[in-house]
Structure formats: C-alpha cells, structure tokens
Amino acid sequence: MAKSTLRPRKGAATRAASRARRHLRVRKKVSGTVERPRLVVTRSSKHMVAQMVDDTRGVTVVSASTMDPVIRSSEKTKTEKSRQVGELLAQRAKDAGIGAAVFDRGGYRYHGRVAAVADGARAGGLEF
Numbered sequence: 402m403a404k405s406t407l408r409p410r411k412g413a414a415t416r417a418a419s420r421a422r423r424h425l426r427v428r429k430k431v432s433g434t435v436e437r438p439r440l441v442v443t444r445s446s447k448h449m450v451a452q453m454v455d456d457t458r459g460v461t462v463v464s465a466s467t468m469d470p471v472i473r474s475s476e477k478t479k480t481e482k483s484r485q486v487g488e489l490l491a492q493r494a495k496d497a498g499i500g501a502a503v504f505d506r507g508g509y510r511y512h513g514r515v516a517a518v519a520d521g522a523r524a525g526g527l528e529f
Contacts, residue, residue, distance in 0.1 A: 424508030431505050432456045440490070440502040440529065442518050444509055449483045451490045451518050453502060463497050465490040483514040487521020494527055501528040 433439030438453040452464035467482045509515045
C-alpha cells in the first residue's frame with residue numbers, strides 16, 4: 402500500500418507551528434505593563450481580534466473585534482473592518498485611561514489587516 406501524500410513529512414513545520422514559533426520569538430522581547438499594556442492582534446480568515454493585555458497581572462484590559470455588533474453590521478472589506486477594530490480599541494483604551502501600548506503582531510507579518518489594526522489604533526490616538 403502506498404503512503405498517503407496528504408500527511409506532512411516527519412519534522413515538517415506546519416503553518417500554525419511556524420506562526421507559534423514566530424510569536425514566541427516576539428514575546429521574548431515584548432511585555433505589557435499597567436502603563437503600557439501589550440496590544441495583541443489575532444487574525445483568522447474572517448475576523449480580527451485586538452486586545453490590550455497587562456502581563457504583570459495577566460488580565461485583558463480592553464478588547465475589540467470584528468464580531469462587535471457595531472463593526473459586524475457594516476458592509477465593508479475585511480481590511481476596512483480591521484482599521485475600525487483598531488479605532489474602536491483605541492477609543493476603549495482612552496476610556497480606560499490608557500494612552501500608550503506595546504504592539505504585538507502575534508507572529509503575523511506586519512502587512513494588510515494586521516497593519517490596518519495598528520493604523521486604526523494610531524488614528525484613534527494610541528501611541529506605540
């Protein structure tokens with residue numbers, strides 16, 4: 402019986418494993434505090450989630466995503482919605498008394514929707 406070609410080779414890196422390695426490499430250098438929480442971006446094929454995490458206490462301070470009713474109902478592209486996520490997160494951070502953050506791209510390339518979240522947060526008044 403022939404070997405299946407659908408299985409990855411032994412030791413071959415999957416896309417998720419590669420992203421996890423990159424994220425760990427970023428996390429070695431980036432840590433959030435009370436004054437400057439870490440802005441974490443999580444991307445899926447449909448949605449974007451951004452949250453601000455205080456790593457000293459291990460809590461999420463504020464969060465926003467494309468699943469929020471305000472953004473989900475809009476008829477825009479995924480990149481435009483990602484920018485809205487950044488702006489909404491910046492507004493919620495301002496309400497919580499946060500003005501600066503450390504950006505954590507989560508192992509994703511700083512391109513497209515990830516960059517749109519960052520640009521939206523900067524446009525909303527967040528510094529990083």
